Amino acid sequence: MRRRDPLAGKGLLRRLPEAWRQPLAVAGAVLALAWLVVALAAPALAPHDPLAQDLPRLAAPGPGHWFGTDQLGRDILSRVVYGARVSIPLTLLLVVLSVLIGGLLGACAGYFGRWADETIMRLADLVFAFPTVILAMVVAAALGASLTNAVLAVLVVAWPAYARVTRGLVLGVREREFVLSGRLLGFSVWRSLRVDVLPNVIGPVLVLATLDIGTALLLLSGLSFLGLGAKPPSPEWGAMVASGVEVFDSWWVATFPGLAILTVVLAFNFLGDTLRDALDPRTARAIKERAL
Numbered sequence: 001m002r003r004r005d006p007l008a009g010k011g012l013l014r015r016l017p018e019a020w021r022q023p024l025a026v027a028g029a030v031l032a033l034a035w036l037v038v039a040l041a042a043p044a045l046a047p048h049d050p051l052a053q054d055l056p057r058l059a060a061p062g063p064g065h066w067f068g069t070d071q072l073g074r075d076i077l078s079r080v081v082y083g084a085r086v087s088i089p090l091t092l093l094l095v096v097l098s099v100l101i102g103g104l105l106g107a108c109a110g111y112f113g114r115w116a117d118e119t120i121m122r123l124a125d126l127v128f129a130f131p132t133v134i135l136a137m138v139v140a141a142a143l144g145a146s147l148t149n150a151v152l153a154v155l156v157v158a159w160p161a162y163a164r165v166t167r168g169l170v171l172g173v174r175e176r177e178f179v180l181s182g183r184l185l186g187f188s189v190w191r192s193l194r195v196d197v198l199p200n201v202i203g204p205v206l207v208l209a210t211l212d213i214g215t216a217l218l219l220l221s222g223l224s225f226l227g228l229g230a231k232p233p234s235p236e237w238g239a240m241v242a243s244g245v246e247v248f249d250s251w252w253v254a255t256f257p258g259l260a261i262l263t264v265v266l267a268f269n270f271l272g273d274t275l276r277d278a279l280d281p282r283t284a285r286a287i288k289e290r291a292l
Contacts, residue, residue, distance in 0.1 A: 050078040
């Protein structure tokens with residue numbers, strides 16, 4: 001019987017790019033993966049029904065309710081676990097929609113130029129003219145307080161960043177020889193964008209999207225904190241922090257959902273920084289030389 005090589009796992013680890021073996025990269029990956037598992041397995045992990053009000057009110061953390069209970073007798077650990085199923089998927093959906101809408105508009109602006117560029121970029125400048133949080137609050141209040149409208153409000157203020165970045169990248173690529181050669185060979189506009197332009201702009205946009213996950217989560221949670229997002233009794237992290245303000249002496253009510261927000265934001269910021277280092281040849285080379 002052939003014995004397993006104990007160094008095989010280390011060999012696989014060595015095949016990873018140097019940027020992904022840094023401590024912050026590992027921490028970010030572990031945190032992000034842990035929260036994704038929590039979101040998927042919330043019913044199995046939560047010790048209580050997140051909406052049940054059958055526990056002592058404002059009980060401090062201890063055996064039976066490790067994160068304590070809130071002012072209605074609900075288990076905070078269960079609500080934080082189920083909150084991952086609300087906050088994380090909506091945040092990821094929001095970032096994906098922002099990338100698709102902003103990236104498509106920015107690519108059209110950069111590739112076609114002229115009236116398309118002027119129209120799209122002036123619209124983006126109009127959004128940039130207002131403070132992000134204030135504009136999101138105005139849109140959410142105008143649409144009505146709900147989690148869906150909060151997502152739409154953040155989407156309104158998030159897409160221009162992707163449009164501007166994508167436009168700049170496309171402007172730098174559209175006059176390159178391989179793009180012009182494709183057009184001379186009879187490529188359609190959309191095939192040229194998909195085959196020649198997209199592979200050369202996807203890296204920076206992906207880095208921006210990964211870094212933007214934390215910002216999107218903070219905006220969504222902030223709108224819920226202000227009463228413009230999730231409605232009670234939904235176990236959403238921002239709304240849970242807001243409920244903790246009412247009972248400030250019971251520190252655990254707001255602390256644990258706040259820590260959940262903090263760890264998710266840190267995880268995706270670490271991953272975004274690592275992805276940027278891995279995609280930048282000069283940074284990747286510097287990290288490899290430092291490791292040697």
